[in-house]
Every structure is written in structure tokens, then in C-alpha cells.
Amino acid sequence: MSVLLATLAAAILSVALLPRSRRPTGSRPLAAIALVTALLCVAATCDVWLSTALADPPASDGASASADGKSKPAAEKPAADAAPLEAPKNWPAGHPLPKVASNCARCHLTAGRELTLAAKDFAHSVHDLQEMSCSDCHGGNTHDDVEAHEPEFGFIGTKLSAHLNKCRECHADVAEPLDAGPHHWDFSKRINTKYPSCVDCHGNHDVGNPPEDFTLNSVCADCHRQFETRFPNIASVVTENDKLWTTIGTLRAKLGTTDHRVPPEFADEVAALRTDTMKLVHASREPSAAEAAALNERAAKVREALTAWLKAQK
Numbered sequence: 001m002s003v004l005l006a007t008l009a010a011a012i013l014s015v016a017l018l019p020r021s022r023r024p025t026g027s028r029p030l031a032a033i034a035l036v037t038a039l040l041c042v043a044a045t046c047d048v049w050l051s052t053a054l055a056d057p058p059a060s061d062g063a064s065a066s067a068d069g070k071s072k073p074a075a076e077k078p079a080a081d082a083a084p085l086e087a088p089k090n091w092p093a094g095h096p097l098p099k100v101a102s103n104c105a106r107c108h109l110t111a112g113r114e115l116t117l118a119a120k121d122f123a124h125s126v127h128d129l130q131e132m133s134c135s136d137c138h139g140g141n142t143h144d145d146v147e148a149h150e151p152e153f154g155f156i157g158t159k160l161s162a163h164l165n166k167c168r169e170c171h172a173d174v175a176e177p178l179d180a181g182p183h184h185w186d187f188s189k190r191i192n193t194k195y196p197s198c199v200d201c202h203g204n205h206d207v208g209n210p211p212e213d214f215t216l217n218s219v220c221a222d223c224h225r226q227f228e229t230r231f232p233n234i235a236s237v238v239t240e241n242d243k244l245w246t247t248i249g250t251l252r253a254k255l256g257t258t259d260h261r262v263p264p265e266f267a268d269e270v271a272a273l274r275t276d277t278m279k280l281v282h283a284s285r286e287p288s289a290a291e292a293a294a295l296n297e298r299a300a301k302v303r304e305a306l307t308a309w310l311k312a313q314k
């Protein structure tokens with residue numbers, strides 16, 4: 001273990017001491033993390049920490065994008081407690097509970113106010129449906145309540161830049177068009193507040209299951225005055241996308257919270273449409289009128305088909 005530590009410390013110091021221009025891109029946060037790690041080691045907790053981490057890696061370490069470019073949930077699951085989760089008093093009737101019975105969810109369900117709201121919003125988000133846990137984004141110790149929030153277990157609390165890096169760890173593919181576009185931010189240089197981040201557009205806990213009153217259009221309009229006159233084409237795409245989401249929301253509400261957001265026969269077209277919309281919106285470029293019209297026509301068609309499907313249900 002000490003050989004490992006010495007190597008680690010040497011590597012850390014060499015990265016940290018490199019002149020700025022020679023650092024590989026994005027190494028500043030790395031160096032900062034590395035220095036913290038080094039300090040932890042000096043405090044002689046590293047042996048214990050490392051052996052715990054190696055024997056039992058935190059769930060968040062298993063997250064990665066697969067070869068086909070699609071995101072995959074973390075391979076390592078938190079120790080799901082034997083007992084299923086229980087809804088606290090005043091839990092809204094019919095609202096689902098998080099799927100994974102992690103210690104995080106169990107305690108937060110009764111912790112109150114915004115601590116419980118996180119668990120409520122998370123339940124049946126796209127990540128919950130993938131059986132992800134709180135710790136896949138926040139880190140933390142899923143085996144020991146007392147150490148649940150300790151940074152040694154990768155707990156990042158609510159630090160936004162750390163969270164945005166987490167999103168990107170699993171969604172590197174979708175980050176590419178963003179990085180090539182005008183909304184690109186680079187946290188290794190500075191904290192950007194000028195540009196929208198993943199959570200401005202997607203939310204944090206309710207990803208894939210936005211609240212009823214949410215529209216992406218109003219997010220764009222927050223920063224872009226006369227959004228619809230300055231960028232009529234992308235604005236029309238965003239508006240169609242909002243309408244599709246409203247329909248999907250109605251569908252979910254009427255059907256009850258099932259695991260599928262749309263009936264399986266619509267899943268492929270909805271997914272393809274969203275990927276094409278993502279490519280355009282992540283790149284934040286004004287498309288030609290024809291390109292926007294083609295995308296909007298597809299969105300309107302699938303939306304109408306979904307509405308008709310819903311009407312046909314008894």
C-alpha cells in the first residue's frame with residue numbers, strides 16, 4: 001500500500017507543479033482533487049480510505065458511457081437495504097418511491113422539506129427508472145449512514161461544477177455538440193454563469209419528468225431577449241419540443257406512473273426525434289427554416305399519434 005501511495009503522491013505533485021501551459025486540459029480540478037487526496041494521505045487516513053475504496057468502490061465509480069455511445073447506469077449498486085422503502089406520512093397519494101432502497105433515499109424520505117423533495121422529484125425520473133441511486137450523482141457512503149456525507153467517499157454535496165462534471169461523465173456523447181457551440185463553458189478556466197448548464201434545461205432530480213409548468217422556451221427567453229424574433233427557427237423547434245413534453249406528461253398522468261413514458265410502439269420515433277432535437281439545441285445554432293420545419297413536422301406527427309392513442313384507451 002505504501003508503494004502505491006508514494007507513486008500516487010509523486011504523480012499528484014508532478015501534475016500540480018506543472019506550469020499552467022503544459023497541463024493537460026481540465027487538469028486544474030484534477031490537481032485540486034489530487035492535492036486534497038494527498039493531504040488526506042498525510043493525515044494517515046489514506047490507507048484505511050483506500051482499502052475501503054478498493055474493497056468496496058462507491059457506486060458512482062461504476063458510471064460510464066458504453067461503446068455504443070449510450071449512457072449506462074453505474075455498474076455498482078449501493079447496498080440496497082433488505083427492507084423496501086416506506087412512504088413517509090403526507091407523501092402524495094399514488095406518488096412512486098425511488099426504486100433503489102439506498103440508505104440515502106431511506107433517510108431523505110423522512111428528513112423533511114427540500115431534503116425529502118429531492119427524493120420525491122427523483123422518483124420516476126429517467127435516472128430512477130434506470131435504477132440509479134442518489135449516490136450515482138452525489139457520491140457518498142451508501143453502506144454507513146454516519147459517513148454518508150463524507151468527502152472521502154466522493155460526496156460532492158451540492159457543488160454545481162462537480163455535478164456538471166458528473167453529468168458529463170455519463171453523457172460525454174451529448175456534451176460534444178455543446179462544446180462545439182456558443183453555450184460552451186470551460187470550468188477549468190472559470191465558473192460560467194453566462195451560459196445555461198445541463199440542470200437549467202433538464203433539472204436535477206426530475207430529469208426526464210419535468211414539472212407541469214416547465215417550458216424550455218422560457219429558459220431560453222430568460223437570457224435571449226426577443227428569443228422568438230431573433231431566432232425564429234430554433235424557437236419553433238423548442239416550442240414543438242415543449243408541446244411534445246406536455247403530451248408525454250399528460251400521458252403519464254393519465255396512465256399512472258408506469259415505467260414507460262410512451263407506449264413501446266412510439267418509443268423509437270420519440271427517441272430518434274429527441275436525439276435530433278438535442279443535436280440542434282445542444283449546438284445552439286439557428287437552423288434553416290426548412291430544417292426546423294422538417295423536425296417540427298415529425299414532432300407534431302408523433303404528438304398527434306400519442307394523443308389519438310390516448311383517446312382510444314378506455
Ligand code: HEC
Pocket residue numbers: 103104105107108111115134135138139140141142144145148149157158
Ligand atoms: C441518516 C440520515 C441520512 C442519510 C443516510 C443520508 N442523508 Fe443526506 N442529509 C441528511 C440531512 C439531515 C441533511 C441536512 C443536514 C446536513 O447537511 O447534514 C442532508 C443533506 C444532504 C444533502 C444536501 C447537502 C447540502 O450541502 O445542502 C445532499 C446532497 C445529501 N444529503 C445527499 C445524500 C446522499 C447522496 C446520501 C447517501 C450516500 C445521503 N444524503 C444519506 C440526512 C441523511
Ligand code: HEC
Pocket residue numbers: 098104105108114115118119122127132133134135136137138157158159160163199204205207
Ligand atoms: C442526476 C443527478 C442527481 C441525482 C440522481 C440526485 N441528485 Fe440531488 N442534486 C443534484 C444536483 C445537480 C443538485 C443541485 C446542485 C446545485 O444546484 O448546486 C442536487 C441537489 C440536491 C440537494 C440540495 C437541495 C436541492 O434540491 O437543491 C439535496 C438535499 C439532494 N440533491 C439530495 C438528493 C437525494 C436524496 C437523491 C436521491 C433520492 C438525489 N439528490 C439524487 C443531482 C442529483
Ligand code: HEC
Pocket residue numbers: 063064070071072073074126127130132136137163164166167168169170171198199202203204207208209
Ligand atoms: C451514473 C450515470 C449518469 C449520471 C451521473 C447522469 N446520468 Fe443522465 N442518464 C443516465 C442514463 C443511464 C440515462 C438513460 C439512458 C439514456 O437516455 O442514455 C440517462 C438519461 C438522461 C437524459 C435523457 C432524459 C430522457 O427523458 O430520456 C437526460 C436529459 C439526462 N440523463 C441528463 C442528466 C443530467 C443533467 C445529469 C447531471 C445532473 C445526469 N444526466 C447524470 C445516466 C447518468
Ligand code: HEC
Pocket residue numbers: 182183193194195196200201216219220221222223224231234235238281284285286
Ligand atoms: C444562461 C443564459 C442563456 C440561456 C438560458 C440560453 N442561452 Fe443561448 N446564448 C447565451 C449566450 C451568452 C450566448 C452568446 C454566446 C456568444 O456571445 O458567443 C448564446 C448564444 C446562443 C445562440 C447563438 C447566437 C448567435 O448569435 O449565433 C443561439 C442560437 C442560442 N444561444 C440559443 C439558445 C436556446 C435555443 C436556448 C434555450 C434552449 C438558449 N440559447 C438558452 C446564453 C443563454
Ligand code: HEC
Pocket residue numbers: 167168171174175178183196197198199200201202216241271274275276277278281282
Ligand atoms: C440550452 C438547453 C440545454 C442544455 C444546456 C443542455 N441540454 Fe440536453 N437537451 C436539451 C434538449 C432541448 C434536448 C432534446 C429534447 C429533450 O430531450 O427534451 C436535450 C437532450 C438531451 C439528452 C437526450 C439525448 C437523446 O439522444 O435522447 C441528454 C442525455 C442530455 N440532453 C443531457 C445533457 C447534459 C449532460 C447536458 C450538460 C452537459 C445538457 N444536456 C445540456 C437541452 C439542453
